[in-house]
Amino acid sequence: MFKSINFLILLLLILGLVSWNGCAGGKKTVKSTETAQEGESSSDYDEIERLLGISREDEKKGEKSEKKNDDLITLLEVDEGKKKAEGEPGQATVEDKRLLKLQKQVEELKKELKKKDMQIADLKAQLMLKEEQLAKKQSASSTAQPSFYPTTSQGMQPVAASEYKRTYQRGLELFHQKRYDEAIQVFEQLLATDLNHPLADNAQYWIGECYYAMGKYQKAIMAFEKVFTFRNSNKNDYAQFKIGQCYYMLGNKQRARQEFQQLVDNYPDSELIGRAKDYLARM
Numbered sequence: 001m002f003k004s005i006n007f008l009i010l011l012l013l014i015l016g017l018v019s020w021n022g023c024a025g026g027k028k029t030v031k032s033t034e035t036a037q038e039g040e041s042s043s044d045y046d047e048i049e050r051l052l053g054i055s056r057e058d059e060k061k062g063e064k065s066e067k068k069n070d071d072l073i074t075l076l077e078v079d080e081g082k083k084k085a086e087g088e089p090g091q092a093t094v095e096d097k098r099l100l101k102l103q104k105q106v107e108e109l110k111k112e113l114k115k116k117d118m119q120i121a122d123l124k125a126q127l128m129l130k131e132e133q134l135a136k137k138q139s140a141s142s143t144a145q146p147s148f149y150p151t152t153s154q155g156m157q158p159v160a161a162s163e164y165k166r167t168y169q170r171g172l173e174l175f176h177q178k179r180y181d182e183a184i185q186v187f188e189q190l191l192a193t194d195l196n197h198p199l200a201d202n203a204q205y206w207i208g209e210c211y212y213a214m215g216k217y218q219k220a221i222m223a224f225e226k227v228f229t230f231r232n233s234n235k236n237d238y239a240q241f242k243i244g245q246c247y248y249m250l251g252n253k254q255r256a257r258q259e260f261q262q263l264v265d266n267y268p269d270s271e272l273i274g275r276a277k278d279y280l281a282r283m
Contacts, residue, residue: 159199164190168199171206180210201230205239217246237263237270244279253283 167190174183187203187210196202208223220242227239244259260276267273 030067030180045143091197163201164194175206175210175213178213180214184210185248195230201227201233201235204230205235208239208242213247215249217250221246237272240267241270241272241276244276248279257283 046161052186089163117230171183171186171190174186184207187272188205190197190203191200197257201223204223205227208220211220211223222238224242224246227233233239240259240263244256245258247253247256255278260279263270263276265281
């Protein structure tokens with residue numbers, strides 16, 4: 001009895017071991033089956049790709065090529081955007097033409113303005129000359145003549161040549177003493193006495209020098225222009241030079257250039273040619 005029991009226990013142990021090995025072998029079989037299926041699936045994909053003539057490396061190359069194409073398209077779009085921002089060539093040309101036209105119009109207006117300024121200056125000089133002549137007539141009719149001019153009931157008599165010259169020298173002395181107002185009065189008195197005297201044009205010239213020394217350039221211009229009214233004056237080239245200086249001091253360089261050029265053209269033998277050319281070189 002005891003032996004039969006031991007035999008049964010041993011049999012049960014053997015059966016248990018056999019069943020456990022069977023389970024373990026089943027698990028391994030399942031795993032190997034799954035691995036085999038995965039291998040077969042992978043090999044099937046490889047076979048399909050081989051038949052189609054493609055590979056995974058080709059796919060990678062294709063992705064790189066598509067990326068390059070995308071980059072090229074982006075660059076083209078940026079370049080087109082820049083061209084649009086810069087504008088079309090035709091529009092730029094039109095704007096440039098309009099700008100040049102406006103610049104020309106501005107230059108023409110500047111030239112016209114300079115001409116008008118010169119005309120205004122001339123008109124002012126003429127007006128001042130008329131006012132001066134009117135003032136002289138009024139003062140001559142309302143005031144007595146200087147004591148060194150002999151007068152009669154018929155009016156003022158011309159003075160002798162020697163007296164005229166002495167009075168002229170007196171005016172020059174006053175000028176060099178910078179007593180310009182007194183010098184002007186003496187020279188004007190000489191002109192009122194005799195406009196045909198050989199020193200009359202000189203007296204008129206020194207009136208202009210007095211105004212120039214006082215900085216009254218417009219009056220100086222009028223005085224110097226009167227020098228040209230005397231016949232055979234030996235002061236024309238000097239008067240022409242001083243007119244140029246007056247305009248130069250007034251800041252009218254264009255008119256000054258014209259006056260100095262007139263001296264060079266009309267008085268080629270003048271001793272003032274060199275000084276006139278110096279002024280022309282500055283402008």
